[in-house]
Amino acid sequence: MPSLHWDRTLVGITCFVVTVVLWALCIWQLVLRFKTDTTESIVPPCFCLNGGICQDGACVCPEEWVGSLCEIVNFCEASTCTVSISENFIKNLTFDRIIVGKYGNSKQKCEPDTVNVNASIAIRMCSRERRNPTLGPPIILNCNENLDSLASQVETADSSNVSAIASNTQILTSMPDQLTTQNISVAANIAVQILKKPNISEDSQASVAVMATVSQLLDANETEFNHNNLHVTTSLTKTMEEFSLSGNILQPNIAIQSAPLKLSSSTILFSAQRDTALGYYQSTKLEIQENVPGLTGDLSTEVQILFNIINNNNGRVGFVLYQNDKFFQSRIYQSRSIFSKQIVSGNIDGGRTSGVEIAFSPKYNTSELQLRDHACVFWDYTINDWSTAGCSKGRDQFLRCRCNHTTNFAVLM
Ligand SMILES: *[C@@H]1O[C@H](CO)[C@@H](O)[C@H](O)[C@H]1NC(C)=O
Ligand SMILES: *[C@@H]1O[C@H](CO)[C@@H](O)[C@H](O)[C@H]1NC(C)=O
Ligand SMILES: *[C@@H]1O[C@H](CO)[C@@H](O)[C@H](O)[C@H]1NC(C)=O
Ligand SMILES: *[C@@H]1O[C@H](CO)[C@@H](O)[C@H](O)[C@H]1NC(C)=O
Ligand SMILES: *[C@@H]1O[C@H](CO)[C@@H](O)[C@H](O)[C@H]1NC(C)=O
Ligand SMILES: *[C@@H]1O[C@H](CO)[C@@H](O)[C@H](O)[C@H]1NC(C)=O
Ligand SMILES: *[C@@H]1O[C@H](CO)[C@@H](O)[C@H](O)[C@H]1NC(C)=O
Ligand SMILES: *[C@@H]1O[C@H](CO)[C@@H](O)[C@H](O)[C@H]1NC(C)=O
Secondary structure (H helix, E strand, C coil), X not given: CHHXXXXXXXXXXXXXXXXXXXXXXXXXXXXXXXXXXXXXXXXXXXXXXXXXXXXXXXXXXXXXXXXXXXXXXXXXXXXXXXXXXXXXXXXXXXXCCEECCCEEEXXXXXXXXXXXXXXXXXXXXXXXXXXXXXECCCEECCCCCXXXXXXXXXXXXXXXXXXXXXXXXHHHCCCHHHCCHHHHHHHHHHHHHHHCCCCXXXXXXXXXXXXXXXXXHCCCCHHHCCCCCHHHXXXXXXXXXXXXXXXXXXXXXXXXXXXXXXXXXXXXXEEEEECCCCCCCCCEEEEEEECCCCCCCCCCEEEEEEEEEEEEEEEEEEEEEECCCCCCCCCCCCCCCCCCCCEEEXXXXXXEEEEEEEEECCCCCHHHCCHHHCEEEEEECCCCEEECCCEEEEECCCEEEEECCCXXXXXXX
């Protein structure tokens, strides 16, 4: 049969072409290996999938992909779901593709006769469960509540209403680049009021929504943070310190971890590590270790803070890591570098420390920095600015600080 004959010829040609290509690749790889063996400065080229770009021998992937070759999917597909907005009101919601770690807004908007006209009626998150991007349940906005009306309810709200207020605030701040100074103040104030409710860390729905809100506020435009909202960001960071004694929450711009102190604890180390399991996928892993001899030398840690405990009365410790310094608007220090600064806070309750040691490992080349280029500072709430009192600094492969008290610390450069 002629068609079978042609099929065979085609298969033959295809096999031949594939074989030739494979051989060519092998030879090329051998040549490259030989070359890199002799001239060590040449970085081998890399093959990147899905639009990744090869830089210095490693793939830099677009947001939608991760992994060493950009081969791992990093988004949840567009989705539809049916929710009941209220009794006998059922609505189908549709969402576009959502990047892992982010919330997507529903295409359905609040009706024209509502307070939040044109705001998305719901958000949902895409997160990674094991290796697979997975969609969370949608969170529904009450179209007749805005930030001001939520703020007016929050002080008197009981626990049944708190989590509705928290999730509505989260939705209303889910487009950070539209937030004004005024919006940030109101939302931060709602967050403070909720975090001050008794036993709030046991209400995981409310406390996660509040931390998601705080994380979103840290994505707002830098220009919207100034001395008009300094008093509310001040009370927010103070409240976060207290909340950190009982909470454990990880959000893109905020990480909180707490632990009880055992009577035998002499040191306690908090570290935030870049999670490299998925190549260039940026996420943070938190760890608390007790009775360690000192800071670790592990260069993949972003921040470490070590408490030397001298007196322990069944206390607790809490840590907060802010991925940028927008809540800490300084009048004294004008940043000379474009890199965003991490702030780490350590708090101890029911115990005393003889001071803290901190090591920052910034994400950029530190060998170009001079020792005088960095300052170890803490946020002094009495002057509402950074201060270096009681802190000393050092530098090796890390930027190191040692301070005789605990509060919010940063390295400035
Ligand atoms: C929602 O979608 C389902 C099927 O996808 C359809 O049967 C139903 O009528 C839709 N409901 C509304 C309110 O549009
Ligand atoms: C809401 O969106 C519609 C259509 O995009 C637009 O005509 C209207 O002016 C918007 N309303 C407000 C209050 O922004
Ligand atoms: C809180 O409860 C009151 C009364 O039950 C209700 O009117 C209000 O809409 C609730 N707030 C939110 C944000 O759901
Ligand atoms: C924030 O910045 C974006 C992009 O520069 C701009 O479009 C937006 O209007 C700004 N938002 C505010 C509240 O100024
Ligand atoms: C943010 O503030 C502006 C005025 O500064 C206001 O028009 C807008 O509705 C506020 N946004 C939210 C989500 O409350
Ligand atoms: C908070 O939790 C503690 C212990 O679980 C409990 O004894 C206390 O009554 C709670 N307080 C409130 C206001 O719920
Ligand atoms: C960092 O900068 C130094 C001096 O400019 C340079 O020699 C070194 O290769 C750089 N390191 C990296 C990892 O880029
Ligand atoms: C920390 O050191 C500073 C400067 O040496 C000193 O003034 C301050 O009292 C010390 N604070 C504590 C809590 O020891």
